Amino acid sequence: MSGNIEGPPVEDVLGALADPTRRQILDRLAGSGEATATTLTAEMSVSRQAVVQHLAILEAAGLVKGYRIGRERRFIVVPRRxxxxxxxxxxxxxxxxxxxxxxxxxxxxxxxxxxxxxxxxxxxxxxxxxxx
Amino acid sequence: MSGNIEGPPVEDVLGALADPTRRQILDRLAGSGEATATTLTAEMSVSRQAVVQHLAILEAAGLVKGYRIGRERRFIVVPRRxxxxxxxxxxxxxxxxxxxxxxxxxxxxxxxxxxxxxxxxxxxxxxxxxxx
DNA sequence: GGGATGTGCAATCATTTACTTGCGCGTCAC
DNA sequence: GTGACGCGCAAGTAAATGATTGCACATCCC
Known part of the structure; x- marks a missing residue:
């Protein structure tokens, strides 16, 4: 009965959602459908690099997915996890x-x-x- | 449409659940029904004070509830939050x-x-x- | 081609956070 | 009472984490 802490997927999701800035990013992302780190930075109060690092964590957790278009890297939210x-x-x-x-x-x-x-x-x- | 990050309750719960040690504590607590910081320490690899601090965070998040019996302080899990x-x-x-x-x-x-x-x-x- | 724009890598900094140790005090048992 | 047990407060340490700046490289537009 005991011992079902559950592994990496849930662990990463919880860790990712624990941060206010990351939740804000997710919120904006869900609002605009898709966005790049640069456009997200414009409506937030942290640097672009901070947003980039957060997006990396969110992507590792499976909450967002990034793909290249031209020279830009866009992200969308992924509800699955x-x-x-x-x-x-x-x-x-x-x-x-x-x-x-x-x-x-x-x-x-x-x-x-x-x-x-x-x-x-x-x-x-x-x-x-x-x-x- | 945008802007529903949700306040303190969810915030605290996510923060509390983000830590592996706290999830372990919750798991043991749910397993034994109720326990004190001292008894929990016996089955874990951190000091009693560490467990006490984690329990404080968990209680602040509303995930556990503590009450005194005699000279001991017991905790139970609270599923609500x-x-x-x-x-x-x-x-x-x-x-x-x-x-x-x-x-x-x-x-x-x-x-x-x-x-x-x-x-x-x-x-x-x-x-x-x-x-x- | 050449300037502008967007991205990625790396080092650095400051704060937070998990954990520890030490000790004084209340509570139970004899 | 005396000793044992459990708890709580406080200070301190070390590692993780959020955030910054600087620069090199790729891509788009004229």
């Missing part, structure tokens, strides 16, 4: 929910047992699952 | 999809027009939003 990550999060949340429900039941049972010796917590009632 | 962020991502992905579809249509029209003057791109067909 975003959808995947959203699903991953949803599954994780569902897993947490299930786990919480189980714990709640155990806690209520422990509470029942605790009523027999009032004023003191009987914490060791719960096996602590395990660890390793 | 995770679900919200997943939905946010899904909406964003859908928005991207819609935008891509629109651009594709425009591009095809531009391609049609481009057939009349072969060998040269008619790029200025798209208003380019603007650029200061």
């Amino acid at each position: 975003l959808t995947e990550t959203a699903r991953w999060m949803d599954r994780l949340a569902a897993q947490w929910d299930g786990r919480l429900a189980a714990i709640k039941r155990i806690a209520e049972q422990a509470h029942q047992a605790g009523l027999e010796s009032p004023g003191r917590q009987k914490e060791n009632e719960q096996p602590e699952t395990d660890r390793s | 995770l679900t919200e962020t997943a939905r946010w991502m899904d909406r964003l992905a859908a928005q991207w999809d819609g935008r891509l579809a629109a651009i594709k249509r425009i591009a095809e029209q531009a391609h049609q027009a481009g057939l009349e003057s072969p060998g040269r791109q008619k790029e200025n067909e798209q208003p380019e939003t603007d650029r200061s």
Whole structure:
């Protein structure tokens, strides 16, 4: 049940989305459909090189895709990984929910047992699952 | 249409999930239902204080909740924000999809027009939003 | 060809961030 | 009470990261 941190794809997406400037870039990109690092720079408050580096990270994460036209390199957003990550999060949340429900039941049972010796917590009632 | 970066809640969640150690903590926490910083440290390769700091960030992001029992401070996972962020991502992905579809249509029209003057791109067909 | 425009590479800088160590204090058990 | 256990605060360190500047190279337009 435990140990599904998930690999590189989700990891990279989360890392990429964590930065405000990159989210801003994505937002502008999605707004204009396609753009180059230079045109994006015009509507932002950082240098072109900063935008270029961010775009590289975004492309490595699979959130955008770049292609050459003439002498310019245009980028478009790619929704795929975003959808995947959203699903991953949803599954994780569902897993947490299930786990919480189980714990709640155990806690209520422990509470029942605790009523027999009032004023003191009987914490060791719960096996602590395990660890390793 | 543009400008929905979304505020603090999503921002904090993304930032919190971006770190591998924090995801590991969340995973262990979800596995054991509840745990303290000390018990978590036992199954990880960082110091207790590191875990404490991570838990503070996770709690600020609303991903976990801590409460005192006796002299110990236990934590449980809270799925709420995770679900919200997943939905946010899904909406964003859908928005991207819609935008891509629109651009594709425009591009095809531009391609049609481009057939009349072969060998040269008619790029200025798209208003380019603007650029200061 | 020649100037303008757009790109890519590389080094540098400053801030942030993850992690550590040390210590004082509250809480439980005997 | 005394000792053990767990927690919290604080300062400090080292690495990652966001951002900058400078310059060389390629491409477009006249």
